[in-house]
Amino acid sequence: MFQYRPMPAEHEPLHASFTLEYAYTRSTGPVVGRFLTGLRDRRIEGVKTREGRVLVPPAEYDPETGEATEDFVEVGSAGVVQTWSWVAEPLPKHPLQRPFAWALIQLDGADTGFLHAVDAGDESQMSTGMRVRVRWAEETKGFITDIACFEPDSNEARA
Amino acid sequence: MRDVAVISFAQAKNVRDAGAVNEVEIIMPVVAEAIAQSGLARSEIDFTCSGSSDYLQGAPFAFVMALDGAGAWPPISESHVEMDAAWALYESWVKIQSGHADSALIYGFSKASSGKLREVLNLQLDPYCVAPLGIDSVSLAALQARALLEKSAYSEKDFAEVAVRNRANAKNNPKAQLAGDYSVDEILAEPCLVSPLRKHDCAPISDGASVIVIAAGDIARRVCKRPAWIRGIDHRIEPHSLGARDLTVSASTRLAAEKAGVNQGPIDIAELHAPFTHQELILRDALQLKDDVEINPSGGALAGNPMMTAGLSRIGEAASRIISGQANRGVAHATSGPCLQQNLVCVLEGE
Amino acid sequence: MSEPITQIVTPTSLDYTFTAGGATERFLRGLKDGKILGQRCPKCQLVIVPARGACARCGVPTEDDVELADTGTMTTYTIVHIPVPGSDVKPPFVAATIFLDGADIGLFHLVHEVSLDKIRPGMRVKASWKPQEDWGFSLTNIRYFVPLDEPDVDVTELERRIAHA
Numbered sequence: 267m268f269q270y271r272p273m274p275a276e277h278e279p280l281h282a283s284f285t286l287e288y289a290y291t292r293s294t295g296p297v298v299g300r301f302l303t304g305l306r307d308r309r310i311e312g313v314k315t316r317e318g319r320v321l322v323p324p325a326e327y328d329p330e331t332g333e334a335t336e337d338f339v340e341v342g343s344a345g346v347v348q349t350w351s352w353v354a355e356p357l358p359k360h361p362l363q364r365p366f367a368w369a370l371i372q373l374d375g376a377d378t379g380f381l382h383a384v385d386a387g388d389e390s391q392m393s394t395g396m397r398v399r400v401r402w403a404e405e406t407k408g409f410i411t412d413i414a415c416f417e418p419d420s421n422e423a424r425a
Numbered sequence: 426m427r428d429v430a431v432i433s434f435a436q437a438k439n440v441r442d443a444g445a446v447n448e449v450e451i452i453m454p455v456v457a458e459a460i461a462q463s464g465l466a467r468s469e470i471d472f473t474c475s476g477s478s479d480y481l482q483g484a485p486f487a488f489v490m491a492l493d494g495a496g497a498w499p500p501i502s503e504s505h506v507e508m509d510a511a512w513a514l515y516e517s518w519v520k521i522q523s524g525h526a527d528s529a530l531i532y533g534f535s536k537a538s539s540g541k542l543r544e545v546l547n548l549q550l551d552p553y554c555v556a557p558l559g560i561d562s563v564s565l566a567a568l569q570a571r572a573l574l575e576k577s578a579y580s581e582k583d584f585a586e587v588a589v590r591n592r593a594n595a596k597n598n599p600k601a602q603l604a605g606d607y608s609v610d611e612i613l614a615e616p617c618l619v620s621p622l623r624k625h626d627c628a629p630i631s632d633g634a635s636v637i638v639i640a641a642g643d644i645a646r647r648v649c650k651r652p653a654w655i656r657g658i659d660h661r662i663e664p665h666s667l668g669a670r671d672l673t674v675s676a677s678t679r680l681a682a683e684k685a686g687v688n689q690g691p692i693d694i695a696e697l698h699a700p701f702t703h704q705e706l707i708l709r710d711a712l713q714l715k716d717d718v719e720i721n722p723s724g725g726a727l728a729g730n731p732m733m734t735a736g737l738s739r740i741g742e743a744a745s746r747i748i749s750g751q752a753n754r755g756v757a758h759a760t761s762g763p764c765l766q767q768n769l770v771c772v773l774e775g776e
Numbered sequence: 777m778s779e780p781i782t783q784i785v786t787p788t789s790l791d792y793t794f795t796a797g798g799a800t801e802r803f804l805r806g807l808k809d810g811k812i813l814g815q816r817c818p819k820c821q822l823v824i825v826p827a828r829g830a831c832a833r834c835g836v837p838t839e840d841d842v843e844l845a846d847t848g849t850m851t852t853y854t855i856v857h858i859p860v861p862g863s864d865v866k867p868p869f870v871a872a873t874i875f876l877d878g879a880d881i882g883l884f885h886l887v888h889e890v891s892l893d894k895i896r897p898g899m900r901v902k903a904s905w906k907p908q909e910d911w912g913f914s915l916t917n918i919r920y921f922v923p924l925d926e927p928d929v930d931v932t933e934l935e936r937r938i939a940h941a
Contacts, residue, residue, distance in 0.1 A: 270450050270798050270829060271839060279445040280804055280913055281795045286483050288788045290552075294781055298553045302781040321669065323554040329664030349575070349672070351567030352620035359544055359559035368564045370572075370668050379668030381555055381568075389620060394575050408781035410554045447797020450829045453837050467835060483792035493828055496835015540792045552786050 297326045300338060306408040310400070312341045312376050322376040342374030344399035344419050349379070352389045361415060367392045371416060383415040391418060429521050430645040430652030431748070431773065433463035434741030436635035439602035439729025442538040443632035448487060452494030452534050452634045459636035460530070464648030467496065470638065471526035473503045474517045476510030476533040477733045480545050491534060494634075502526070509533060509698075509736035510635070511759030511769050517639060518658055527641045533734025534634035542630045542732070549762060551665055562763065563627060567619040569672040569764045570703040574621060576673045579706055581621060585612040587702035588625040588727060595724025602629050602729040628700040633731030635738040653744035653773045656754075657685030660769035662762075672764055678711035681770040682756070687712055690774070693752040694719045696739035698759045700726045707765065708758060722746065736760060740771050747775045799829035802841060804913040810905065812844045814879050822880035822938065826915075846903035846918070848876035848883075849929040855892055870895055874921055880938050886920035898928035 294302060297313060301324050304311040313324035313335040322341055327334055350369040356362060361383045369392075370379030385401065386392050397419040406412035435458040437451050460467050473495055479487045488505050497503065506512045510533025517529035537545070543561035550556040573579055586609055595604035607625065615623045639645075645652040661677035661684075663670050682688070695718050699705035709720065721727075723742040726735045736759025743755040752775075759769040796804060799815060803826045806813035814825035815838035823842050824831060831838050853872035860867075865886065873882035887901055901921035911917045 270446065270454070270837065279795045280801050281793050283791065283793045284483070286790045286792065289785055290788070291783055291785050292552060293783055294553065299781045302553070302784065306778070306781065321666070323666070325666060325669075329666060329669045348668075349568050349572035351564050351571060351622070352617065353564060354617065354620070357543065357559070357561055359547070359561075361559055368560060368568060370568060372668075378666065381560065381667055382558065394571070409784060410557050444795055445798055445801065447795070447800060447828065450797050450799070450837075453830050453835075456835065457837070480790070483790060483794065490828070493830040493832040494835070496831070496833065498833030498835075539794055540790055545790060548788065553784065556788075557786055 295326065297324050297335070300324070302408040302410070304340075305410070305412040306406045308402050308406060308412075310341050310343055310373060311338045312373075313338050319377040320375060321378050322373055322380050339375065341376045344397060345371045345373035345376065345380070347384070347392070347394055347396050347398055348372050349394060350384065350392050352392060354389075361411065365389070366415070369398070369416065371398055382413060385415045385417050427522055428642040428645070428654060429518055429639055430649065430654045431637055431740065431744035432640050432645050432649040432652050433459045433638040434636070434745045435459040435462060436600050436738055436741065437633045438600045439629075439631040439633045439731055441602065441630060441632070443536055444538070448482065448491045448534055448536050448634075449494040451536065451632065452491055452532060452636075455634045455636045456495050456530070456532060459638055463638040463640075465528060465638065465640070465644070470528050470530045471502060472517055472520050472529040473501050474505065474513040474520075474529060474531050476506045476508050476513040476737065477535060478507055480540070480548055481542070481732055482536045482539040495530065495532065508733070509759050509761050510734045511698075511736035511740055511771075512660065512761070514637060514639065514737060514740060514771075515658060515660060515769060518655060521639070521641050527644055529639050530636065531639065531737060532634060532636040533731075533737045535732040535734060536632045537630055537732050538632050546763070555667070563619045563622060565667070565763045566627070566701045566704070567622045568667070570621050570626070570701065572672045573703050573707065579703070581613060582609060583706060584626050584702040585609040587705045588612055591721050591725045591727040594722055595728030598723045598728060600729065601724050602631050604724060604728055622701065626702040628726040628730035628735075631729045631731040631735075633729065633734060635731070635734045635741055637737060637741050637744070649748065651748055651750060651775055653747035653775065655771060656774045657687070657772040658770070659684035660767065662767040665766070667764060670764070673707065675707050675711040675765050675768060678708055678758065678765065678768040678770060681768055682712045685770045685772050687756050687770060687772055690754050692718050692754055692756055694722055694743060694746055694755040696721055696723060696725065696743040696755065696757045698726050698736045698739045700730050700735070700760070702727065704760070704765055712756060712758070712770070714756075736769065740773070744773050747773050750775070797829060799827040799838065803827050806843075807915060807917050808911055808913050810908065810911065810917070812846060812876060814842045814844050814876075816840045816842050823878060824881050825876060825879045825883055842878065844879050845877040846905075847924060848874045848879070848901055848921075849931070849934065850874050850887060850899045850901050850921070851882060851897055851931050851934065853887065853895060853897070855895070868892060872921070874901060875934060885915070885918065887922070888920040889922040896928070898931045900924040900926040900929065
């Protein structure tokens with residue numbers, strides 16, 4: 267079978283480092299646009315399917331039936347962890363640069379899991395079923411990171 | 426339906442960093458080997474279809490450059506999917522079914538070593554509400570792994586057993602990147618990479634390429650003593666919103682398996698594209714495989730996972746065991762997207 | 777109240793380390809020494825530059841390096857009147873396809889030191905190299921090509937040879 271001749275051993279392969287950047291401007295459409303507008307105002311809105319399920323983040327259609335979704339509904343800024351993973355060593359692009367959890371969070375009044383980070387300090391503080399609440403960014407601008415992260419909900423009264 | 430069979434499979438050795446070779450130099454020897462094995466001349470192959478993603482090596486239109494590895498003169502009939510090349514095989518199969526081709530060459534490749542794979546795979550996520558969070562592929566899989574641990578009878582020990590078996594099987598695969606004898610206890614003693622996943626639960630990052638040649642009825646019979654007939658092939662996709670899915674099951678695999686007729690006969694071997702140990706468990710259940718089915722004799726994606734072609738390699742690994750007579754009826758699976766979002770199932774059988 | 781959100785900017789930035797590959801690396805190392813290396817296809821015998829380790833037409837590996845002259849024939853060109861973002865080449869300038877003597881595929885480069893109304897297909901050109909101390913592993917070691925005082929070449933003849941290879 268054909269083999270390319272090996273590189274001479276006396277030098278390292280030539281290499282060049284570069285950074286590719288894509289700053290796309292995306293149209294949100296009315297549904298995601300309304301959700302992001304809500305975030306800017308520190309409010310989380312989901313959308314109701316015809317069957318009455320509440321999707322957060324909202325989608326233009328019901329992923330189960332393909333039918334258009336209907337009314338927007340405000341959901342709580344706190345909820346329950348459905349599943350989580352613990353990042354002991356954050357990557358540079360992660361939202362927190364200290365150990366943290368990723369979680370799917372069912373916000374109060376929602377029927378789907380909402381993906382975000384949880385600043386829990388230590389893995390032992392995380393558990394499925396725990397309550398967490400939003401920590402808003404200092405400045406909101408209509409972007410998913412207007413939610414800085416979630417944090418364990420110290421006010422367990424509603425649980 | 427036309428009878429279509431896999432008649433040849435070849436792959437490059439899976440390596441962490443192919444370093445000094447470019448994608449053409451990775452692909453070309455493998456294409457040459459697959460064509461030589463097929464018994465067809467290059468000029469006799471009607472259609473060429475590839476799977477790759479330019480983001481992996483960071484070179485726009487790299488898939489066009491990669492065509493040098495297959496040769497495109499006189500002008501060839503060609504197509505490309507920005508997915509695992511298993512889907513390029515599906516497109517080729519459809520092309521043959523349509524009567525517009527009688528044979529096809531399918532290849533997939535990646536040189537993921539150029540970039541940071543965990544970050545690159547972020548780009549396949551919802552660009553509004555998920556990708557900007559910066560979540561990576563391992564963190565997403567770990568969410569699925571925890572959900573499975575908590576909603577099923579599986580334990581981390583079961584995950585480790587999957588790793589041990591695949592890496593042991595890989596000892597017989599000269600193209601494997603990771604192979605060897607490990608013990609469950611040894612693996613469970615490791616720290617987590619992204620809890621609950623340990624390093625051994627994750628497929629390695631690989632550079633590589635693989636190539637399959639398929640042909641219709643008479644051609645396959647003429648050039649191949651024992652073609653691996655594609656008895657059924659189907660692929661299904663689930664909603665992109667992770668929070669709207671039940672991550673502990675694979676509804677798309679289950680439906681694809683039903684459509685492809687997996688359980689219309691006994692299965693000897695299964696090659697499952699599970700880049701994470703827990704995903705093999707989910708897939709085994711979705712395919713309703715019996716306990717006597719040999720799973721991943723090649724070592725699977727845990728032994729080597731060149732993005733965009735590890736799924737095609739699963740079809741090739743299953744087919745080559747049928748072509749050689751080691752197996753009679755097998756199922757191959759390929760996945761794409763986060764947490765088993767899209768799944769392809771292919772049933773292969775000897776004469 | 778402020779306007780509803782209708783658009784967002786989603787910045788993406790990815791870091792890569794690129795390696796050229798065997799054939800391209802030899803091409804780049806050749807340039808560092810002031811040489812232009814092509815490769816001959818063992819099947820159609822055409823000489824390809826820059827080499828990538830494969831004949832794109834035949835789909836076969838290429839391994840035989842061929843040193844090429846730094847003179848050639850310009851076959852086609854365009855005169856660029858707008859600045860190219862990120863480039864310090866000032867318009868108007870000529871971007872051209874040049875068949876180096878000994879090569880069977882065109883190399884893209886710039887042609888300078890010619891009045892724009894004199895430029896024509898078939899013109900003979902020669903590389904204008906940077907001073908040797910500035911040479912790197914790059915085709916930019918050649919600043920551009922300049923006209924050569926030689927009779928024009930019949931481009932159709934050149935194209936015919938390649939088409940029938």
